[in-house]
Amino acid sequence: MSSSTMPDELADGYNRFVSKRAEEQQNLYRELGQGQAPHTLVISCADSRVDPATIFGAGPGELFVIRNVANIVPPPSAYGDDPKAPLAGTAAALEFAVDHLRVSRIVVMGHAKCGGVAAALGQAQKEKAERDTGPGQAAGEDQSSPSYISRWVGLMAEDGTETVINNPAMDQDGLQQCLEHQNVRSSLERIQGFPFIRKAMDERGLTLHGAWFSIAAAELFWMQDNGEFLSVEDQG
Ligand SMILES: [Zn+2]
Structure with missing residues (x-):
C-alpha cells in the first residue's frame, strides 16, 4: 500500500523550494503556468549524480529532459510497426520535444x-x-527471464562486444569510459533514424550534440566532430 505521509527528506526539500520560490521565482512560475518553450532537449542517465539542470545551471522551463538508465535511445525498429505493441516512452518524449516544443538542439549526455x-x-x-573457453565450457544458461535492466542495456550489446574485442590491453576503467563514449555516439546515430528528427534537422536546423560528465571532477566533456570528447574547460 502506498503511504500518505510525505518523507522528511522530501518535505524538507520542498519547504526550501517554497521559501525560495516565494522570494525569487513567483513571476517565473506564473509565466510558465501558461506554457513551456525549452531551448534544449537533454537525454541523460537516471543516475542521481548527473542532473542536467544542475550541470547546465538551468532554471525551470529551459530544458526538456529525458532520463533513463544509461541515456540510451532505442532505434525506431525497437518499437516495431504495431502501435499497440511497445510502450515507446523515450520515442514519445523525443517526438514531443522536437515536433511540439520545437527545441533547437538535442544533447545526449553520458557520464563516468x-x-x-x-x-x-x-x-x-x-x-x-x-x-x-569454447562451447560446452560455459556455465549453464540462466533460464529465468532476463531482468528489465539486462533487457534494456542489451541495446548496448553490440557496442559492448566491439569495445571488449577492439581493446584487449585496456584496463576496466578504460573500457568502461570507452563504452560510455561509444554509447553516446550510438544514441546520437539512432536518434537520426527517426524520420521526424531528420526532417527537423533539414527543415529548421535542429542540431545534435554529445557530452560526457566526469562526476569526480565535476567536469563536462563535449563531443567533437571526430567523435572524441574534449574538456569544455580546455576549449576555453
Ligand atoms: Zn548512468
Missing part, C-alpha cells in the same frame, strides 16, 4: 561510472569469456 554501462560491459566480457 555509469551503472548501466557497467552492466552492458560485464555482459559483453562474460560472453567473450564463454566464447574463449
Whole structure:
C-alpha cells in the first residue's frame, strides 16, 4: 500500500523550494503556468549524480529532459510497426520535444561510472569469456527471464562486444569510459533514424550534440566532430 505521509527528506526539500520560490521565482512560475518553450532537449542517465539542470545551471522551463538508465535511445525498429505493441516512452518524449516544443538542439549526455554501462560491459566480457573457453565450457544458461535492466542495456550489446574485442590491453576503467563514449555516439546515430528528427534537422536546423560528465571532477566533456570528447574547460 502506498503511504500518505510525505518523507522528511522530501518535505524538507520542498519547504526550501517554497521559501525560495516565494522570494525569487513567483513571476517565473506564473509565466510558465501558461506554457513551456525549452531551448534544449537533454537525454541523460537516471543516475542521481548527473542532473542536467544542475550541470547546465538551468532554471525551470529551459530544458526538456529525458532520463533513463544509461541515456540510451532505442532505434525506431525497437518499437516495431504495431502501435499497440511497445510502450515507446523515450520515442514519445523525443517526438514531443522536437515536433511540439520545437527545441533547437538535442544533447545526449553520458557520464563516468555509469551503472548501466557497467552492466552492458560485464555482459559483453562474460560472453567473450564463454566464447574463449569454447562451447560446452560455459556455465549453464540462466533460464529465468532476463531482468528489465539486462533487457534494456542489451541495446548496448553490440557496442559492448566491439569495445571488449577492439581493446584487449585496456584496463576496466578504460573500457568502461570507452563504452560510455561509444554509447553516446550510438544514441546520437539512432536518434537520426527517426524520420521526424531528420526532417527537423533539414527543415529548421535542429542540431545534435554529445557530452560526457566526469562526476569526480565535476567536469563536462563535449563531443567533437571526430567523435572524441574534449574538456569544455580546455576549449576555453
Ligand atoms: Zn548512468
